[in-house]
Amino acid sequence: MELKNLKLEVEDGIAVVTVNRPESLNPLNRETMGEIQQVAQALEEDGSVKAVIFTGAGDKSFVAGADIKDVKDLTALGGLDLVTMGHRTFEQLNRMTKPVIAAVNGYCFGGGLELAMGCDFIIASERASFGVPEAKIGVFAGWGGVQRLARRVGTAWAIQMNMTGDPIDAQTALRINLANLVVPHDQLLAETKKIARRIMANAPVAIRLIKSLVYAGEGMPVANALVMDVHAAGVAFSTADQREGMNAFVEKRKPNFQGK
Known part of the structure; x- marks a missing residue:
């Protein structure tokens, strides 16, 4: 499988999928979304893979959002197609029969938060921050940053985060049930793999x-x-x-x- 924007590593039944565009803080464009769909399908069909982890390359960002350069000139029809693609991508993660865990190592904004919420668990570095800043650029978080977020954290927090566009830190994300666990930054992947192995020990x-x-x-x-x-x-x-x-x-x- 040839991947341009993702890196895939599999060891001991755990697949680690890294969004690998660190020079621009790992934004999601349509090509990357297509690769996520491709990888999710391949991992679902691979019987040797028992758990999947998504993370971001580098030390600053999980996924900093959608790639604005990729979407700024879209027409209304193009915007509809883009949002539909996002829904299809993250629903595919929900439909996987294997546990999917987001290991959030830094900025988790917009499309990054929507990717994380498409996973079954969100494990956050102590340095992670979460936000939905789309209103600042004239749109809204149509890949689930409104609907999924409201179901996860409640209406009050979803309204606040979406309308202000202000980020929250990892401890706040934990308190409002957005994150499942907060761990030391340098132990993020190791702790996430521990959780994956605990799940894998079950039926x-x-x-x-x-x-x-x-x-x-x-x-x-x-x-x-x-x-x-x-x-x-x-x-x-x-x-x-x-x-x-x-x-x-x-x-x-x-x-x-x-x-x-």
């Missing part, structure tokens, strides 16, 4: 079910979502992973899950 079938149930049930009434849980429980109790996990628990040994 792959259970992880797939949990992820699909959370996202599918997000917009449903609780009663409807609980019906999905009932059907999914039937699936879980029909798997080799369930038998192995419970037998291992009773026998006081480490389970050997096969993802079946």
Whole structure:
């Protein structure tokens, strides 16, 4: 797979995808979005990959936003196509059956925040900052920076962050449930891999079910979502992973899950 704007490394079942444009703080352009789609599809199909981490190249920025030079002259139709591409890209991460973790190492603005929210976890460096500054340049965060953010942190914070365009620091992101964890800057990737390995130690079938149930049930009434849980429980109790996990628990040994 030939990649121009991303770097892909796989080791011990963990894929690290790095947005690799550090000279301009790793902005997202249409080419990069296409590469994210390509990589996500390849990693989903690769049975040796059990978890995926997204991060940014360099020491300053995760992703500083969309590449304004790439989008400033778009027509209305072009803007519609761009937003649709963003939705398709980040929804593809949600649909992956494997855990996807954002390791946010610096600026996480606009499209960068939307990429991070497309992941299942956000692990932030103590130096990370988060923001949606699109209103400062005449648009809004159409890749999820309004809708996903409001669902994640609540209306008050989503309105404040979008209307002021002011960034928040990592500790504030943690406090409002935007970030899952804040870690020392020099330990970010190591700590993120530790979390990936903890997830990988669990039953792959259970992880797939949990992820699909959370996202599918997000917009449903609780009663409807609980019906999905009932059907999914039937699936879980029909798997080799369930038998192995419970037998291992009773026998006081480490389970050997096969993802079946």
